[in-house]
Amino acid sequence: MSVPRYWRKQLNRYNLKGSKCETCGRHFFPPRGLCPECRRDGKIVDCEFSGNGTVRTFSIIRTASSDYDIQTPYPLAIIELDEGTCMTAQVICEPEEIHIGMKVKRVFRRIIAEGNGGVIVYGTKFVPA
Amino acid sequence: MVGIITYGAYIPRYRIKTEEIARVWGANGAEIAAGLGVKEKSVPDLDEDTITMSVEAARSALARRDIPRDAIGAIYVGSESHPYAVKPSSATVGEAICATPVMTAADYEFACKAGTAAIQTCMGLVKSGMVKYGCAIGADTAQGAPGDALEYTASAGGAAFFIGNDNPIAEINHTCSYTSDTPDFWRREGQTYPSHGGRFSGDPAYFKHVQGAAHLMMEQMGTTPSDYDYAIFHQPNAKFPRKVAAMLGFTSTQIKPGLAVPRLGNTYSGAVPIGISATLDIAKPGDHIFVTSYGSGAGSDAFDITVTDAIESDVFNRSAAPTVEELLANGKYLDYALYAKHKGKIVMQ
């Protein structure tokens, strides 16, 4: 991914900033500008997620591209945030420790460092709560 | 009066025992652990660095006491392991705690005292009315070359302090410093590991500057060691702070809560900030705290702090973030091979 693309999505990655529809109460991450339910009747506002959630499903990554390889094996999970929307993120724990229904909370970590001279990308991962 | 509005600490979850490091180098682990007074040290996870630890510490501080993000006018991160040579850690921390864009920020470096230098800067900005709140952080993923004496202690952690004058949990009554050009420890640009002057790092460096600043503080405040409930000294190992405390006339009881080094190792810029955090974790209103940091090169910053009623009031929720004691508990132990991977001592091709 290019540096400008990383940067544009930075605020959402750092702080789980998404949006919600005030009409029906649905939350969106990444943020959406239009509610798929309410369409034109929906009133979309910015919101920040608490960062608490539950593991809905997961996969153990054993082979990864070179930038992520040193971390393998690591769990990648679909996490349902307490506000009711899902996101995919790494859970920092042993592969045998993760399970469906596990409560997790957000932490601030390095997502990727491009070699020794490239940009370091930071963002949100999860740890057992 | 200017003081600490809230604070938070962060220590990574991984640990390695002094004896495990000694085993690899064929050294006597029990003897080294006893000599340094360091049993084990913290190790950062593969995706942790000074920026991530600073963000976690600052977020813990804000969990204890929420302050308006737009009132945070300054952020200074003190470290000798900023992830970038050029690109400020402080701007990323500012963005991650939603304090950007109307704020000033800079990264500080003064070996192990960059965090206390950040506190002094924030005090000046608050006292002069330039900012309402300033955030001062000291954090490091400390480096020690494989096989070097520093490898037994170089660890990872940090703490954040929000400085302001609106109902602080601890008032900072006074600060003073003692600085001279002393070549006891250094790292040149582009070098991975620091160099040190061996025995030279003791008397003319640590002991001279810590005592210099400590005496200056007691002289200017008209105090003696018995006027304080707690004292925190820079802790590159457990031996130095114990010795300097005794030389100055402080007791082992006074330094005990703030002496994290036996189970944490030397977190460099994080050491005194974590020591202050550990002491504030247990402090009561009215407690009087003496602090002296040390940074090679060399200098010491001293602080005279009084804990206020606010620490036990509704404006502050101490249990909303983990204490240093809680952060030190439940460590996950690594063997040397995994430790080397964590510290990037194995180069992946």
Ligand SMILES: [Zn+2]
């Ligand atoms: Zn809707």
